Amino acid sequence: xxxxxxxxxxxxxxxxxxxxxxxxxxxxxxxxxxxxxxxxxxxxxxxxxxxxxxxxxxxxxxxxxxxxxxxxxxxxxxxxxxxxxxxxxxxxxxxxxxxxxxxxxxxxxxxxxxxxxxxxxxxxxxxxxxxxxxxxxxxxxxxxxxxxxxxxxxxxxxxxxxxxxxxxxxxxxxxxxxxxxxxxxxxxxxxxxxxxxxxxxxxxxxxxxxxxxxxxxxxxxxxxxxxxxxxxxxxxxxxxxxxxxxxxxxxxxxxxxxxxxxxxxxxxxxxx
Amino acid sequence: xxxxxxxxxxxxxxxxxxxxxxxxxxxxxxxxxxxxxxxxxxxxxxxxxxxxxxxxxxxxxxxxxxxxxxxxxxxxxxxxxxxxxxxxxxxxxxxxxx
Numbered sequence: 090x091x092x093x094x095x096x097x098x099x100x101x102x103x104x105x106x107x108x109x110x111x112x113x114x115x116x117x118x119x120x121x122x123x124x125x126x127x128x129x130x131x132x133x134x135x136x137x138x139x140x141x142x143x144x145x146x147x148x149x150x151x152x153x154x155x156x157x158x159x160x161x162x163x164x165x166x167x168x169x170x171x172x173x174x175x176x177x178x179x180x181x182x183x184x185x186x187x188x189x190x191x192x193x194x195x196x197x198x199x200x201x202x203x204x205x206x207x208x209x210x211x212x213x214x215x216x217x218x219x220x221x222x223x224x225x226x227x228x229x230x231x232x233x234x235x236x237x238x239x240x241x242x243x244x245x246x247x248x249x250x251x252x253x254x255x256x257x258x259x260x261x262x263x264x265x266x267x268x269x270x271x272x273x274x275x276x277x278x279x280x281x282x283x284x285x286x287x288x289x290x291x292x293x294x295x296x297x298x299x300x301x302x303x304x305x306x307x308x309x310x311x312x313x314x315x316x317x318x319x320x321x322x323x324x325x326x327x328x329x330x331x332x333x334x335x336x337x338x339x340x341x342x343x344x345x346x347x348x349x350x351x352x353x354x355x356x357x358x359x360x361x
Numbered sequence: 362x363x364x365x366x367x368x369x370x371x372x373x374x375x376x377x378x379x380x381x382x383x384x385x386x387x388x389x390x391x392x393x394x395x396x397x398x399x400x401x402x403x404x405x406x407x408x409x410x411x412x413x414x415x416x417x418x419x420x421x422x423x424x425x426x427x428x429x430x431x432x433x434x435x436x437x438x439x440x441x442x443x444x445x446x447x448x449x450x451x452x453x454x455x456x457x458x459x
Contacts, residue, residue: 151378222366295418317407
């Protein structure tokens, strides 16, 4: 019975997460704790939904030409470095204050993304299908948009990397993937189109969560039967979420992300 | 037709997507079998599914490094290797603290 519940929970959180470029752990972990699971058992399952959801969403996101692997790898260096620092610092900050920090970050992301109007990176003439994808040697690229081709150029890289590192610190302390910080950072600070930001974050948080799960595995903290149940639900949810993500317009995707972040902020504030 | 993206990139992405799709199907089947099967068989299958979910993202980074090497993008080969190094350092530090 517990495993059926975990399948459903994984389905819901991975589906919603892959829609908005969130990992899902920040949704799943509070949900499991709410239903009586100790946080120490829920945390590895949260990361399991992140890793499985990331895997499930990847084929569609690659097919839709939304993932910028170069950008993902660059930002993940900062994110993972921050996560290592955060993990080393874990225990130094009271859980209640940490949760409040996460809530404020999610709220900021919701407000900034929700208020912004228009599309920063519209489709432009002069680009062909041969330009779609990531551009070698750079963090620029182009993606299909409304029948046209929209180029983009990553901006404010130092600020973006610093924010990614900060997100990593917070994620390392809290045991979440940080996707709800990373996607808005790419979109709002680094000017990456929201759908590219979401798909690229979905790729990178898979790496973050896999690394953390290796550690949990060596610590003997993974219940593999429960983990398998979450994987079943998350693989389904990730595929469903990524299917709808591709159909959303950038403005709708940004508004949906803002709503999700607002929900995350409320959940975290209630937890704290 | 030449453009700003590497000519083989989209085909490579589609190939990666197909490999990941197969991985998803296999992982799903193994995980489901792990949930349903009783006793040691179930635990073994569940453990295999968890192992697959953990290894695939990191394997993807190695695949990307190889692709960037083929494309002649040395800068990102180095960056990809740096990410693997960061992951390895984090893993080692965490193990030492465990």
